[in-house]
Structures are given as structure tokens and as C-alpha cells.
Amino acid sequence: MKKVAVLTSGGDAPGMNPAIRAVVRRGIFQGLDVFGVQHGFEGLMKGNFISMDLGSVGDIIHRGGTILRSARSERFRTEEGQIEALQKLNEAEIDGLIVIGGDGSFRGAEKLTEKGFPTIGIPGTIDNDICGTDYTIGFDTAVNTVVEAIDKIRDTASSHERTYVIEVMGRDAGDIALWSGLCVGAESIIIPEEVCDMDDIVARLEQGNKRGKKHSIIVVAEGVCRGDEIAKAIEQTTGLETRVTVLGHLQRGGSPSAFDRMIASQMGAKAIDLLLDGHKGVMVGLKGGNLIHSPFAEAAKVQHKLDMSLYHLARSLSI
Amino acid sequence: MKKVAVLTSGGDAPGMNPAIRAVVRRGIFQGLDVFGVQHGFEGLMKGNFISMDLGSVGDIIHRGGTILRSARSERFRTEEGQIEALQKLNEAEIDGLIVIGGDGSFRGAEKLTEKGFPTIGIPGTIDNDICGTDYTIGFDTAVNTVVEAIDKIRDTASSHERTYVIEVMGRDAGDIALWSGLCVGAESIIIPEEVCDMDDIVARLEQGNKRGKKHSIIVVAEGVCRGDEIAKAIEQTTGLETRVTVLGHLQRGGSPSAFDRMIASQMGAKAIDLLLDGHKGVMVGLKGGNLIHSPFAEAAKVQHKLDMSLYHLARSLSI
Amino acid sequence: MKKVAVLTSGGDAPGMNPAIRAVVRRGIFQGLDVFGVQHGFEGLMKGNFISMDLGSVGDIIHRGGTILRSARSERFRTEEGQIEALQKLNEAEIDGLIVIGGDGSFRGAEKLTEKGFPTIGIPGTIDNDICGTDYTIGFDTAVNTVVEAIDKIRDTASSHERTYVIEVMGRDAGDIALWSGLCVGAESIIIPEEVCDMDDIVARLEQGNKRGKKHSIIVVAEGVCRGDEIAKAIEQTTGLETRVTVLGHLQRGGSPSAFDRMIASQMGAKAIDLLLDGHKGVMVGLKGGNLIHSPFAEAAKVQHKLDMSLYHLARSLSI
């Protein structure tokens, strides 16, 4: 193993930059030549390899987004696209590829490994919806961003004694909604993992109202139901003035939190070490505080599970 | 003048709390008894006066929202409501009223003064749409909140090389859109004071694209046109991937900025001093760095004017 | 078990408020009466119990510090003081006590349990220096505060091409220094757990300088050595312009991070559940992502260990 490459793929996440930095620096520390690929698999198929030296990742540890850019690639899903990527990797004499991204990106990496090329995955997505790790890079920052935004909305909710419905990211996984809901003391949290029970939501609001609560926050994961429909239903049933805010793409950005920089650094270095130890077709993960690795195939088989004890904790604390 | 009261009215704004603090502390400093009224004019008509001592406004200078709550009141617009408020003020032997709010709140205050009761207005609204002052309390914080949010969105815009349309507050005044657009280097800024010219927007995007810009930001004031329609038009014309974020009510909250705490403190103290000097029916303002006051009636006659030189500055800097 | 009390003790930490909230709300949820004690053990000896209802912990989840105040108590270290506290607890018919604080606070709690009174500890300190848990409440916020401060200093370091020495908290434990140092990409990190080798520090600076680094950051845990002495030594040996900043008490404050709110909520609720299950003389902890509990005595015997693999990771990434 002499030359390795790294790319970021799928939706960007805060912490991808410290992960790239760790891959590059650890690679050079271990005596490797490291190359960056811009625009994910799309750039890989074009063979856009950039040589990365120590300075190329200087002053990026605190920046959001990804200096290697990201993209989704339809063409890489085809056999043809994958073979093209392999040719470019071989032409550039690259011996291993590290892919920072989510589930979809790992399926792409796995295709290359099935064809004999060593790949390692690093879980980078704000959604935290990847098996094989307790935390994905970007999740902690995203939750803090949501919590800070809702803390601001709380000011106006409190001044006007209103109910606010906040729509947050997480189409298939309720992690962001559940964590941020618990962290702001939301009266109700609506997640894909649990049936949305309007009667229960209304009952909790009315109970809180009765004991003197001046404002209420309801957090809903996008995709479960629309915030404005929830708000309408609440107003009609309870008569409480209710507003909606859809937080949108600001959840993807921002300087990575300490935790995300930490796990990005750990996982990035680990990915290099795994390649050097001859591993391939595995993703790095953090389980119970320990760095582990597990085959892509295995991770894909198991479905990501939300810790439902947190859901019940949230309910018992927002009475 | 022995007893004065203070209330907050209309949409809440960051900095209302330091303004309340200044009114209370300066009042006591000048030997007055100060009372707070909760829920704006609605509370006034109910005679809900709370005695405020020095400690009652301790530890609030940094908090968003308003500890006196705010509300909009339909009933206070009627003669009947106003007379009821006057009765309560007289029963409580209150000699002057300070109203922190926007244009609508000042119209309410003016009604009381027309009936002989001394009132002073303090401009508190994030929209900056009040004549008689260069800056309203809350505007600086709101602009900073918008700028920080767009700085985050820029990370993901840059990673994915996308165009983002950001919808910000300001139904009738483009101040927030113009300031924040200039401060984030937006490619185009759409405000009620200027015709929205889609051809120009598209031309600027394509020109930027041609010279290598990797992402673009378009800021639009709500009420001019919907962000999603702009985004759709851009995608159809240019083929550039375009996303929308509606920032919503987080723009109203947050700890007040230094500037807002400063002008809130100045204006709050000034309002007390004006009452003591026998003024009534005037609002405090900040013009050219100086504290001034002008009659409600006068302020209402003139229309708030956006500084259009900033609009042209923004255009020349985002080429 | 019908009545329980909660207090905060020792140095305050962000997240103590969400922990208090969780204790109070979970207690009421489980049918208990919950009391707060102000000023830690000092207040306990005076029997200052305040009845806490659901609303008493409303709107505090996002506030730094502790609404119950904290204090260090010399008198509670004496047998006499402890007996006085027990009398007050018995007079108030309180059946269990939850203590949020650090090692010293737990030794106090243990004394009460040795005398037969059920106590549960919750680890709350920014230093992360408590055995029996991977994370203490407040550590994540403190690290983020330090990281944000150093990110700002980096701007000026970079503009002037200087070296900065940053002194952070952690007299006996290098956790804050190591985490924040790794998260800002510090060239060297000086912690109590490792010999401070000036030759190595200088060699790393000169090596970085040679390859074109424009600025350098050195993080030092207070108590190991003084920042200004390090800076002087660096200037004398390398000739590099070097400045010092001692971050000081701002590290203790600030709105708790999402992670701290989360573990504070989990641990607070767990403490109540442990009391109800008949446990006493134990502290709650988070190990490998799981909530556990361990006897005070046991936790005190083992010395807190820093994860030295992070130290070596930091070195390999800041070459």
C-alpha cells in the first residue's frame, strides 16, 4: 500500500473536513501518498485525483462542509461507471480508497471492493442513521444547531405564549428530532419510529396549559407529517395560537462541534490504519466508546435502531 | 410625575428586556415608582400592574423576548377599550406610560395621549420599519441571526455547488433582507422597495457561474414573492440546482446583540427623562448617532425609507 | 420513599440545570415530592428545603450555572456538620438525597450514607475527572467553549503569523486540554498525565515552521506549567513571536450543549429510579453509552484515566 485516495459523497455533514484532514495527515504520517477526489464518485469516474500534502488540510479542522465537495452520482450505480472508476484508480496506481458518507456511499464503495479494490467507509451524515456505529460524523453538530435555533424560537414563543411546531431533518430516522426534542424540553416529539397520535399531542398540550405552561414546543421529523398540518390540527382542537418553522438546510452547515471533530479525527486515522492492516470492504464505527470496524454487507443487513428509551425519557420529563 | 408604567406590544424583539430594565432602573434612579404591565394593551385594559423594583429587572439584560410578554389587542383599537385602559391607569394613580413596540403600538399610545394621558414610545421591532429613528431595537440582532444562519447554509451550498434562496422576514420593509444580503455577499437581494426582475437575477447567476462561482445565495424578503417560486424559476431557466430555506421565527429570538442592548438602554432611560421633562405623545429615536424624539403623528406621516445606496453597493460587490 | 431532595455542590458546570430539571420532573412523574436545597451542603445543614413543582424547573434546560446555587462547605466535612444535615433531613421527613457535583461532593454524600441516609451522586463537573463514568456533565460544553475561543484566537494568530499558548482548566486532569487541543489541531498539548518536554515542543514548532505553517497553537492545562513561562521559553529558543491567553472562568459558563443536556436528563432520571429501587451510596455513570451505577467507595479507589491514545492521535495529526 503506497497510494491512497479519499472522497466525500452524499449529503455533506459538518466534520467531513476534520475527517479528510485526519486521513491525509495520518496517511502521510504512515508513509503513504494521499490523494483527494473532488465531487465524490462522479469525480472518481473522471479520475480527478489531487495530491494532498500536509498543508492542503491546514486550517480546515473548524470549517463546515467539505473541501472535496460532494455529489450524488447516478452513473456510478451502473456496472459501467464502476469499471470506469476502477480504471482511473489503477491508472493512477492508487491502492486503496476511503469513502466518507452515508449508506448509499458505502454501497458504492462495496461495489469496488467486490471487484477487488480495497475500500474503507467512514460514516459521515447528520442523520445518524447508519448501523455499525453509535454516532455518525455531523450528528452532534446538527443536533446542537437545531437546539440553538429552537432556544431562539422559545424566546418568541414565551413572549407571545404560543405553541410552535418545528420541522427538523431526518426523513427515515428520528434521531435528530428525538435528541433535539429532548434537549429543548419539547412537549411532544414526532418521529418515524413511532405512530403520530394527535390525541396524545393535544392531551399533553392541554395538560401543560392547565398547569400554567406559557408556551409549548413540538418537534417533528420531516417526512412523518408536515409541520403546518400538525399546527392546523392543534389550533382547531385546542384553540392555542400555533406557528410553524421548517429549519431546513441550515442544519447541514456550521463549524463542526468538538465531538464531531474528535470522532472525525479518530475515524479518519483509523481508516488509514485499517487499510494498512489489509482490511477492505469495512466501515469504521464507534460503539460503546470504542473504535470498531464491520463489513459493509453486515451493516447494511441490520436496520438502524433509535434508542426508544430516550423517547420515553423525553415524555416523562416534559409533563 | 410619581408613578409610571411600561409595557411591550406587538411582535416581540430581542432587546425589549434591556429596554424594560432601563426604564425601570432609570425611573427608580429618578425617584419614580415604576410598574410593569403584562400582555401589552390587553393587560392594560385589565389593570394588571406589577410593581417593579431594582431586582425585578436583574439578570434580564441578556435574555431574548420580553419578560412582560406581548400581545396584539383588537379591543384596544376601540374607543371603549381605550377608555377602559385610562380608567385603570387613573385608578392606579399612574402618571405616564412607556410603550415599547412598533408603529401599531404607537398608534395605540397616541390615542391615550389624545385623551390627555402622557405616553412615550420606544421603537422595538426587528423590522426597522419605523420613521423617526435610524435603528429600531431588535434589528441588529435579527440581522446577525440571519447572517449566521446563511453562513451555515453557505457551507452546504459550497459543498454541493448549489444555489440557495433564503426567505427572511420583512413584509413591508426590506431592511433585514438588504442588510443580511449585503453581509453574506448574496448574488441578488429581492426587496419590496424594488421591482423583482427575474431576468436580472438569472443574468447575475449565469455571469457568476461563468467566472467560476461555486455557489450562490439569493435573499428574498417574505411577502415580495415566495422563495420556492423563485427557486423553481431559477432551476427552469438556468438548470442550476436550487434549494429554498424559509428562516421563520428564529429571527425573532436570541440574546440581544451588544448594539441592541446599547440602544435599548439609551432609549429606555431617555423615555423616562422625556416623561419627567413633560413630553408626551412622542417616540424616542436615534438619528445620526443622537438620541432624539419626535411626535407620533409626525413619524406616522412620513414613510420609512430604505437606504437604496446600500442596494446598489450590494450589487456592485457581488459581481 | 416519598420525599427526596436534590442539591448541587462544588464548582458549577453547564448542564446542572437540566440535571435538576430531570430529577424534579422524574421524581414527580414517579409520584414523589421533590425538594431543592440551595447552596449545596451549606444550605443542607441549615435545612433550607424548597418545594419544587413541575413549573419550578420550567425554562431552565438551556441555562448555564445552577438555579440551586453551589458552594463549597468546610463545616460539612466535620462529623458535627454531617449530623446537623441529617437532623434537618429527618425533620423535613426527606427519604433520599441526590447530589450533583464532583469527587469532593460524593465524599460528602457518602458520609451521609455511612450514617444510614440514602444518597445518589450525579457527576457534574467540567473537568471530566471522575471514575465510574466516561463523561461528566459539563465537560462537552466546556470543551466546545474552549474550542470556539481558540478558533477565534486562530484568526489573529494566522493574521500575524504568531504562536499562541492557551491555558485551559484542568488542574489534575488533562481531559479539557487534550480534547480541545485535538479539536483545534494544536501543535502541542501539555497535560498533567505526560511529562512536559520543551525540546519536543520546540522541535515540532520548528518542523511546522519549516514546512510553511503560518501559525501554531499550544494548549496547556493549568497547573502543569504557566502559559507565560512556556511562551517565554519558546520565544527565546525559536525566535517565534509568541502570545499567551488564559481562558479562565468563561469555561465554566454558557448554555449547556446538546450532549450535556442529554446526559444530564438521563442521569437525573436514573438517579430517581435508583433511589426508588433501594440503591444508596452509588453514583450514576455513563459507560460505553450505557447508564450504570457504582458505589462511591469503588469510584474513589480507582484513579481517573485519560485516554492516552487520543494524545498520540493528536500528535500524529498535527505534524
Next chain:
Amino acid sequence: MKKVAVLTSGGDAPGMNPAIRAVVRRGIFQGLDVFGVQHGFEGLMKGNFISMDLGSVGDIIHRGGTILRSARSERFRTEEGQIEALQKLNEAEIDGLIVIGGDGSFRGAEKLTEKGFPTIGIPGTIDNDICGTDYTIGFDTAVNTVVEAIDKIRDTASSHERTYVIEVMGRDAGDIALWSGLCVGAESIIIPEEVCDMDDIVARLEQGNKRGKKHSIIVVAEGVCRGDEIAKAIEQTTGLETRVTVLGHLQRGGSPSAFDRMIASQMGAKAIDLLLDGHKGVMVGLKGGNLIHSPFAEAAKVQHKLDMSLYHLARSLSI
């Protein structure tokens, strides 16, 4: 006028980057070639001119520090150094120079203009200590940074019921201390413009203490007196537990605030327009909300004056 150059000099300030951006973009907008000089006058004497295109200042509007680096230059104070700089400017066929910095930097610029070379100054320093403008670029950000830091310290001050002495920047000008002190509700503010009266400080603390204040904040401008000496004096006289924090260089960094981005953009563009209008030896300023310009010589003659009415306002509000 065909070619102009821009440099940053002296202590760096947040907002220098948006000022550079405005100079470059407005210059190109007006048909000029714009060059950047690195490391201030030091780089000027070496003739290090870098051609700046539109993209060279892309994505910097939100970054702290200065991409052109800054430096203090002893050699440029000599006639020899100035002549060398002029030679390099002439060799590069540059027709005008824009200097972003403080008083000392303007004296340097003036020397060039005295020798016939057109220069324009833009006031960039966090200290706000420049005549000829109400606000310098960087001041608003620095005050907000200080205010946020003290808001954090307030949490721990309140939890432990302590007095805190905070030392902030401003060796010769009390602007940062006065503004931030007023904005955090400090009990006393110690500035170079006013005699430090320990009896008064102690009297105010004791008065506050008597009426139930739980914590106190004293803000002191560095250079007036040392924070630790004040703290010692307070502890000895009042017996109140008192701590010190010296905020240090984090006050120089951070993403520029909206206000600083705004005035930096305005002043940067104005500087170009002034050069094109044939002005030289003048600095741009903002007075009463209007962009003005005044000769360096004139600005240097008048001493910067702090608005002492703010000092008395602060005193009346922190009773």
C-alpha cells in the same frame, strides 16, 4: 488611475476581510486592476504585489482576521523604508494605495502621500480609538465577543454568588470596556478616561449586596490597572469572594458581525471611489450614519473622545 493596491496593517480586526473584498470588487467594478500586498508595509517595501481577481475575495466576507496578513514594521518608519516602498509601487505602475488599519498605519500612509503618492485610509481596529469616524471596523465584533464571554462568566458568578473582575482590551481608549460594561450591566466600569475610584467601586458593590444582588461584574480596560489588583482590593475591603478573568486575544478574532461587514463594505467601496475622484491623504469615516472623509493630518490632531454620557448612563442603570 488604472492600478491600485490594498494592504492591512497593525493589529488585525474582524471585518478586515470584508473591507478587502469591497476594495477589490469595487475596484474591478470601476474598471481598475487591483493588487493585494501581504504583511502590510513590510510586504510593500518588498514589492510583494499579488493580482486580485473577483474570485480571490470570494468566500471571505465571513472570515475573521485578514487574508493579506498584517505586521508592524519598524523599517517603514524610516525615510529609507518609505522611499523603498515608493520605488516598488512605481515599478509595479500602481497609482493608488488603500491602507486598512489604525492610527499608526495612517501615519505611514501619510508619509507616502507627503511624497506625492495617493493613499486612502480605512479605519480597522477593534479599539474604536480613531478620530474622524464614529465606528472603526472590528469594534462591534469585539464588543459582542466580550459581551458573550461575560454572559458566560455571569452563569458561574451567579451560581457561586461571586464578584468577577474582567479585564478587556483598550490600552488608551475605554470604548470596549464602556460598551461591554454597559451591555452586561456591570456594577462598575474602569476606563482610562475616568479616575479609578476604589471607594466608589466598593460602595456600589456593598449597596448592591445589601439590596440582594447575588453577583457582580466589574469591567476594567487593560492598562488602567490590573484586574488582579482590583480583585484583591475588593476582597480585602468587602470580604466578597472575587475572581479575575483576562479575556486576551480572543477579542481580536471571530467572524465579523453584521455591522462590521456592513461598514467594511461601505468603507472599502468608498475608498476606491475617493481615489477615483482624485482624493489622497484622507481616511474614510462614518459620522452620524454618513460616509465622510477627512485628511489624515486633521484626524491625528484631534484626540478620540469617548462618549461620557454612556458612562453616566451605565452608572444610573446598574444601581
